[in-house]
Amino acid sequence: xxxxxxxxxxxxxxxxxxxxxxxxxVLTQRLHAVPGRRFFTQTEWDLLEALSSxxxxxxERGGSIPITPWIDKELFEGDTEGFRIxxxxxxxxxxxxxxxxxEAEAKAAYVRPFAELDSETQDIFLKRIQKGEVxxxxxRGMDAKRFFGDILLKGVVGVYYAHPQAQSEMxxxxxxxxxxxxxxxxxxxxxxxxxxxxxxxKPRRSGKTQR
Amino acid sequence: xTAPTAPRARDGRAPDVFxxxxxxxxxxxxxxEEVDFAIVGAGAGGATLAARLAEKGFxxxxxxxxxxxxxxxxxxxxxxASEMLYWTDPRITGGDDPIALAGNNxxxxxGGSTVHFSMISLRWRPEWFxxxxxxxxxVDWPVTYEQMESYYAQAEQALSVSGPVKYPWGPPRGPYPxxxxxxxxxxxxxxxxxxxxxxxxxxxxxxTVSAPRGKSPPCVxxxxxxxxxxxxxxxxxxxxxxxxxxxxxxxxxxxxxVGQVETNTDGTRVTGVRFQREGEWRxxxxxxxxxxxxxxxxxxxxxxxxxxxxxxxxxxxxxxxGAYLTTHAGPGVWATFDEDIRWNKGPPNMAVTExxxxxxxxxxxxxxxxxxxxxxxAREWGQTLAGRxxxxxxxxxxxxxxxxxAGFVPVAEVEPRACNTVTxxxxxxxxxxxxxxxxxxxxxxxRRLQAHSKRFMGQMLEAAGGYDLWDxxxxxxxxxxxxxxxxxxxxxxxxxxxxxxxxNLWVCDGSLFATTGAVNPSLTIQALALRIxxxxxxxxxRGEL
Ligand SMILES: Cc1cc2nc3c(=O)[nH]c(=O)nc-3n(C[C@H](O)[C@H](O)[C@H](O)COP(=O)(O)OP(=O)(O)OC[C@H]3O[C@@H](n4cnc5c(N)ncnc54)[C@H](O)[C@@H]3O)c2cc1C
Ligand code: SF4
Numbered sequence: 001x002x003x004x005x006x007x008x009x010x011x012x013x014x015x016x017x018x019x020x021x022x023x024x025x026v027l028t029q030r031l032h033a034v035p036g037r038r039f040f041t042q043t044e045w046d047l048l049e050a051l052s053s054x055x056x057x058x059x060e061r062g063g064s065i066p067i068t069p070w071i072d073k074e075l076f077e078g079d080t081e082g083f084r085i086x087x088x089x090x091x092x093x094x095x096x097x098x099x100x101x102x103e104a105e106a107k108a109a110y111v112r113p114f115a116e117l118d119s120e121t122q123d124i125f126l127k128r129i130q131k132g133e134v135x136x137x138x139x140r141g142m143d144a145k146r147f148f149g150d151i152l153l154k155g156v157v158g159v160y161y162a163h164p165q166a167q168s169e170m171x172x173x174x175x176x177x178x179x180x181x182x183x184x185x186x187x188x189x190x191x192x193x194x195x196x197x198x199x200x201x202k203p204r205r206s207g208k209t210q211r
Numbered sequence: 212x213t214a215p216t217a218p219r220a221r222d223g224r225a226p227d228v229f230x231x232x233x234x235x236x237x238x239x240x241x242x243x244e245e246v247d248f249a250i251v252g253a254g255a256g257g258a259t260l261a262a263r264l265a266e267k268g269f270x271x272x273x274x275x276x277x278x279x280x281x282x283x284x285x286x287x288x289x290x291x292a293s294e295m296l297y298w299t300d301p302r303i304t305g306g307d308d309p310i311a312l313a314g315n316n317x318x319x320x321x322g323g324s325t326v327h328f329s330m331i332s333l334r335w336r337p338e339w340f341x342x343x344x345x346x347x348x349x350v351d352w353p354v355t356y357e358q359m360e361s362y363y364a365q366a367e368q369a370l371s372v373s374g375p376v377k378y379p380w381g382p383p384r385g386p387y388p389x390x391x392x393x394x395x396x397x398x399x400x401x402x403x404x405x406x407x408x409x410x411x412x413x414x415x416x417x418x419t420v421s422a423p424r425g426k427s428p429p430c431v432x433x434x435x436x437x438x439x440x441x442x443x444x445x446x447x448x449x450x451x452x453x454x455x456x457x458x459x460x461x462x463x464x465x466x467x468x469v470g471q472v473e474t475n476t477d478g479t480r481v482t483g484v485r486f487q488r489e490g491e492w493r494x495x496x497x498x499x500x501x502x503x504x505x506x507x508x509x510x511x512x513x514x515x516x517x518x519x520x521x522x523x524x525x526x527x528x529x530x531x532x533g534a535y536l537t538t539h540a541g542p543g544v545w546a547t548f549d550e551d552i553r554w555n556k557g558p559p560n561m562a563v564t565e566x567x568x569x570x571x572x573x574x575x576x577x578x579x580x581x582x583x584x585x586x587x588x589a590r591e592w593g594q595t596l597a598g599r600x601x602x603x604x605x606x607x608x609x610x611x612x613x614x615x616x617a618g619f620v621p622v623a624e625v626e627p628r629a630c631n632t633v634t635x636x637x638x639x640x641x642x643x644x645x646x647x648x649x650x651x652x653x654x655x656x657x658r659r660l661q662a663h664s665k666r667f668m669g670q671m672l673e674a675a676g677g678y679d680l681w682d683x684x685x686x687x688x689x690x691x692x693x694x695x696x697x698x699x700x701x702x703x704x705x706x707x708x709x710x711x712x713x714x715n716l717w718v719c720d721g722s723l724f725a726t727t728g729a730v731n732p733s734l735t736i737q738a739l740a741l742r743i744x745x746x747x748x749x750x751x752x753r754g755e756l
Contacts (some may be wrong), residue, residue, distance in 0.1 A: 005614075006610055012297055019288070020287075020288070020441065021245065022284070022285075022286075022287045023287045023288045023289055026287050026289045026292045027289065033743075044489070053292070054602070054603055055602045055603060056602075056603070056606075057603065057604065057606055057607030057610070058603075058604070058607070059338065079294070079298065079299075081294075081297075081299055081312070081314070082298070082299035082300050082301050082302060082312070082313055083299075083301070083302040083303070083304050083311050083312040084301075084302075084303060084304070084312070085303075085304055085305065086303050086304065086305025086309065086648070086650075090301070090541040091727050107477030120704060123603065126567055126602075130600065148506045149597070149598065149600070152271075153597045153602055154594050154597055156602075157593045157594055157596075157597040157606065158590055158593070158594055159290070159291075160593065161589050161590040161592075161593035161594075161610070162289070162290060162291040162590050163661070165587045166589075169611075170611055170613045170614075171613065171614050172555060172588070172589040172614075173434070173555045173556065174288070174554070175287075175288030175289070176431075176433035176435060176555075177286075177287075177431075177433055177435065178431070178435065178441070178442065179431065179433075179442040180430075180433030180434070180442075180556075181431070181432045181433065181434070181556040181557070182310045182397040182432070183554040184393060184396065184432050184553075185393070185394075185395065185396055185399060185555045186399050186550050186551065186552070187396075187397045187550050187551045188396070188551075189551070189553070193553065194614075196551070196614065205471075209358075
């Protein structure tokens with residue numbers, strides 16, 4: 001995919017009035033204090049790494065955005081949304097059960113662990129799990145669709161799009177305090193916003209609004 | 212930033228919301244001192260009532276399970292880190308249409324859910340207070356619009372609501388206290404669509420100031436309102452009512468979780484509340500107790516306070532405590548636009564149409580809906596698209612359109628039904644208290660109403676130039692689990708929020724709603740709290756408390 005906002009990086013605003021100290025402190029953690037494994041077993045951790053490399057987008061600007069470490073941290077600290085759908089196990093238990101079930105499904109279908117499948121097969125397999133086309137016995141009473149959508153995918157995506165690089169690629173404004181925005185109408189931009197480049201490489205001109 | 216781990220409001224002082232690291236003096240009460248009012252919950256209902264009762268000279272202790280925030284120190288421009296604002300204690304949610312909780316509807320901390328709310332401040336359509344009599348559906352409230360009108364005006368003044376000179380629907384209400392905000396791009400999409408379809412629209416009356424007010428600076432359109440307003444432009448219950456309450460002599464006790472309302476031995480009066488602060492269970496004596504923990508925690512507390520005299524929970528002879536749980540349905544319709552929208556800028560909902568609240572013809576359902584323009588931030592939008600089933604490259608392609616997307620979400624009326632409930636589960640939380648369990652299913656009418664809203668919102672997005680439409684399902688506010696009424700057999704409290712069963716036990720929050728109406732509830736919750744405060748004063752004067 002060609003980048004829409006190639007010269008935009010939220011972190012370029014780090015020292016500007018779009019950032020305040022407390023937000024800098026949070027993002028410093030996110031960028032530089034990636035936690036180690038404390039909740040998952042090594043096997044679970046490796047599987048989640050393999051899963052999130054398919055479920056999360058591939059960073060356009062290269063590198064990788066850590067996902068598993070942050071989910072591990074949330075679960076280790078019990079820092080979850082707290083509520084659960086009736087019939088689902090408590091969140092921590094759901095993660096262990098769900099990861100085990102996915103691995104068991106992969107082995108049942110392909111005689112190999114999920115991580116060893118090629119990416120095309122992985123995607124086909126994940127679509128099947130997403131639709132709930134599973135062997136209920138391997139899920140020990142847990143709803144596979146709910147685990148996939150409400151826990152696994154929501155969790156992975158929630159970590160991915162909390163990362164400044166992911167936000168820069170989509171042209172998101174990012175932190176905005178104390179300075180917010182001045183030009184908020186259609187096709188209006190403040191100088192500290194992302195500049196969008198069209199598919200032909202030219203900067204998008206601010207067209208006339210229809211109104 | 213992480214949430215404070217120890218209470219701040221103590222030893223004669225409370226945090227000053229307007230100053231980094233600042234303090235204001237606060238009158239404090241001993242547990243053994245019988246105060247006039249113990250209020251459970253410092254949100255839209257509780258903090259408003261605390262302020263007004265203290266201003267009338269009553270002694271008040273208002274408890275909140277969460278922290279006493281200092282927005283300038285605590286609130287960050289980061290979605291993940293802001294999850295500290297939400298109620299994330301264990302809960303179970305079920306039924307055919309389980310309601311998502313936490314950030315979706317429940318705050319924890321002084322200011323309650325208004326700390327992360329969207330500031331939409333709308334009055335009810337007058338007929339809704341008498342929906343059964345005047346519109347032929349739902350039930351009547353025990354109050355009328357005429358009784359509420361001056362309290363709506365008082366609430367709008369207190370919040371310096373910024374809105375249009377002339378609001379296009381409902382009875383005249385004079386200009387709003389502050390001028391309207393400039394409408395942002397997603398709001399202009401709604402405006403354009405509305406004009407194409409020939410329906411009225413207007414700038415949303417918002418509880419964030421469009422000009423300086425006291426120590427609040429004007430809104431800077433940063434758009435992070437769902438994550439706490441770090442500038443204090445937002446007129447939340449934290450900034451407005453908690454500040455007034457403390458100034459008037461109320462004590463706000465933060466990080467104090469109330470586990471039971473205590474009763475005397477024959478169960479005829481309540482005597483105070485049992486609460487945990489810093490790991491220790493204590494009892495605050497009080498002449499009156501007001502429960503204001505929002506529509507899940509309020510019934511939960513009353514149910515968890517059951518005694519041999521009140522085996523089904525306090526104030527529950529009607530069986531209505533926890534019943535008639537309602538929400539506002541909030542299905543979204545979304546579209547792509549060629550123009551640059553950049554919907555992260557400005558408060559999330561800047562334009563509204565109440566067309567289907569004030570039009571009764573052409574409906575295949577009872578009730579109404581308003582809808583507003585939207586402005587989700589990056590992570591929230593990513594999770595919304597994930598909820599649509601997108602991941603990997605597909606998700607990435609759709610996220611790349613973020614700045615070119617707009618959409619509408621209604622506040623859609625939901626029928627009150629006895630089968631939708633908050634009950635206690637057989638499981639305890641870290642305080643040792645039984646956790647709440649919700650059961651919620653839509654009725655056929657609810658589904659028809661939502662289908663209508665999706666069709667209409669879709670037409671309007673297309674009329675505005677949107678393409679590649681898609682929709683999803685969601686909910687917002689919670690209401691109804693301790694409803695007010697005229698009949699002790701079918702309601703928990705009377706028009707004053709006073710329980711039918713125990714005269715010194717009151718309710719003052721979103722759980723009072725007998726029907727949902729179809730606008731966001733907080734202005735009505737605050738207007739009710741203002742009215743209840745006046746009623747309490749009048750009853751006290753007559754010796755009837
Ligand atoms: C994202 C979002 C956007 C919203 N946008 C709008 C909007 O634009 N306009 C609008 O009108 N409404 C909006 N709302 C809804 C509005 O915020 C709520 O309806 C309103 O705050 C409810 O008021 P309340 O007093 O019933 O409860 P709350 O304001 O939630 O306050 C309840 C308080 O009680 C405390 N508490 C609960 N139980 C206990 C206990 N046992 N012991 C001690 N403390 C306890 C909680 O910690 C909480 O602080 C929004 C809500 C959300 C979540
Ligand atoms: S947009 Fe306005 S109200 Fe919202 S967070 Fe920013 S300053 Fe506060």
